[in-house]
Amino acid sequence: NIGFLALDAIARRNRFSPWRAKFQGEVCEGEIGGQRVLALKPMTYMNESGRSVGEAARFYKIPPKDIFVFYDELDLPPAKLRVKLGGGAAGHNGIRSMIAHLDGDFHRVRLGIGHPGDKTRVTGWVLGDFAKADQEWLDLLFAAIGDQLPKLLAGNPEGFQSAVALVMSPPKAREPAAPRPLKPAAAANTPASPASTPEPAAPPAPQPTNAMADTLRRLMTANPMKPGKKGPK
DSSP states (O other), rough: HHHHHHHHHHHHTTOOOOEETTTTTEEEEEEETEEEEEEEEOOOGGGGGGHHHHHHHHHHOOGGGGGGEEEETSSTTTEEEEEEEEEEOOOOOHHHHHHHHHSSSOEEEEEEEEOOGGGGGGHHHHHHHHOOGHHHHHHHHHHHHHHHHHHTTTHHHHHHHHHHHHHHSSSOOOOOOOOOOOOOOOOOOOOTTTTTTTOOOOOOOOOOHHHHHHHHHHHOOOOOOOOOOOOOO
16 A cells, blocks of 8 residues: 555654554654654555544544545556645545545545556555565655655645655756757869869868857867656555
8 A cells, every 4th residue: 555655654764653553543653844743544444544534633633634645546657646635535435434534625645556457457456566666666756755745744735746746757858959060161172174274273261260169169068968556545
């Protein structure tokens, strides 16, 4: 479950307390960006996740807007992340349960896992383990989330989303422009036939001025830019 994996990574990165059983789930606590944070992994069935989240929210008197739910999203490509406040369940039974148990809109942090391409394979896709080939982007995504999480907790979900996206999809460097080819200063002379009268020799091609030479040096020595599953919630 990519949501659980994300919370595990956040807890490790910020040295949260050990996980312990509470609120029909597992919880640990810590501090991020000067704010106390409770991490919760519901251990109910996925479609009953709201029972666990609602119990914790009521105990600590946490308003829904300060709750951030990390979960997998089939409709996003792998490694993509989107943040949204409120909205419908969009067919996700865990989110539907949380809507039922929380009195207000909460933040959804949707983590893309891609779609298997056939709806008959969705259950196995969501419940199966990630492939070894996925580990590289998973590690990069979790590191980006951990680094940028203070923005999210400080009320800047757009900044958080943009910063993570920049890490996952850095802009491509522009290719350096190729030097423009030099045009000949004069056309080549055609040899005269034996019967023809020799044409006067063309004057020698003018040598580049200092300004032209400087321009060529700049073009040729410019430094090029460097190129640039998931289980019950």
